[in-house]
Amino acid sequence: MFENLQERLGKTLKNISGRGRLTEDNIKDTLREVRMAFLEADVALPVVREFVKQVKERAVGVEVTKSLSPGQVFIKIVREELEKAMGEANEELSLNAQPPAVVMVAGLQGAGKTTSVAKLAKFLKERKKKSVLVVSADVYRPAAIKQLETLATEVDVDFFPSDISQKPVDIANAAISHAKKKFIDVVLVDTAGRLHVDSNMMDEIKDLHKAINPIETLFVVDAMTGQDAANTAKAFDEALPLTGVILTKTDGDARGGAALSIRHITGKPIKFMGVGERTDALEPFHPDRIASRILGMGDVLSLIEEVEMKVDKEQAAKVAEKVFKGAGFTLDDFADQLKQMKNMGGMMSMLDKLPGMSNLPDAVKGQMGDKTFIQMEAIISSMTKKERARPEIIKGSRKKRIAAGSGTQVQEINKLLKQFTQMQKMMKKMKGKGGMTKMMRGMKGMLPPGMMGGGGPKF
Known part of the structure; x- marks a missing residue:
C-alpha cells in the first residue's frame, strides 16, 4: 500500500530535507509536487486542498524559521498533517455494553464484507479474548450465508444459522437472543450488500439498525476504489449512524487515496484495514504508523506486534537452544522459519514495515514474494529426511530428483542450498561473544544483491 505515494513524496521531500533555509518559494515548489503526488494517488480534492493549506501555514511560520534544521521540521509538519488527515490515533471498537455487544457490518457487494466479519471475529477472539457469535442477515444470497458458516468454522467462532425465507430483522433478533442465553460477548451481524447504493437497500438496512440498535456500525469499503470509497462511505453515513x-x-492498493480521504469526507475513523486474504490479515488502523510508512520511515511497532502474535515462541526457543548447544541448524529448521515468515504475511509484508525499504529495487522485491516462499517450501518438502539433516550429500542426481519433485530447476535447488549455508554460518556466529552483532552482519550475505544498500538498515 502507498507505494506510488511513497516513491513520489520520497523524492520531493528528499530535495527539501537538507535545506539550511526554507523560503516561501521553495516551500511553494515542494507543495506543488506534494499536491500532484496526492492527486495521482486518487486522494479527494478537498483533502488535498486542506492538507496543502495547513502545511503551508505552518511551514512559512515561526515553527520552521527558528529551527536549526528547517528541512527536517518541514518533514515533521508533513507527517503530523498526514496523521491529522487520517484521524491522528487508532480508535478501538467500543464494546462497553451489556453483553452481547452488537456490531453491525454494512457495505457494497464485492467489498469483502463477509470475509471482514470473519477476520473481525478472529481478531476479537484471539486479541481481545471475547466470545463471538456471527450471523448473516443477507437473505438475497444463500452463498453468503454458507460462506460465513464456512469461515466461522475456520476461525473457530459460533455461527447462528439463517435462511433466505426469513426476514433480516427476525434473523438478527433471534441471534442476539441466543447470544444472551449463552453469555456470548459479541454478536457480529453481516448484512446484505448491493452492487450500488439504492433506496430499497438503505430502507432495509435502516430498519435493521433501528431494530437491533448496534453499539458499532462498521462500513466495509474497498481501498482500490480510491476516493470513490470515501464518497460511498459518505452516502451510507447519511443513511446510517456509522x-x-x-x-x-x-x-x-498502491495509491492510498481511500485511506487519506475517508476521515475528512465522512468524519468517521478507519478502525481496521484488511491486508490480505487470510483470516488473520486484519490490522487496527494507526494513522501515525501509516504516516510513517508513507514517508518511508517504516512501521516497526506493527512489526513487533505481529512478531509477538504470530511467531511460535516455543519453536523459536527450541531452535535457539539447539544452536547454542552446537547441535546445528538443519533444513527442517529452515523450513520452520519459512513457515513462520509466511504466517506473518511473507518477507515483503515484514520489509514494508522497516525504515528505508521503499528504496529497494523492483528486481529485489520480486525475489521476496510469496511465490519464492512457496517454491522454497516445495523444494525442502521434496527432500528425504536424510537430505534435510545432511544437505552436503545433495549432489547431481539428488538435485535432479528434488527439482522434478518440486517442479523447479536445478539452479533453484543450488540457490536455496546456498542461502541455507549462509544462514547456517550466521547461526554458528550467534554462539560466541557478541553473537547477535555477528549474526546481524551475517544477514547481509543472505539477502539479495542491493538489499542492504539504498537506505536499508546497516549493521
Missing part, C-alpha cells in the same frame, strides 16, 4: 470504517484490499 461509527467506523474497515478498509479492505489495502495490499492491492
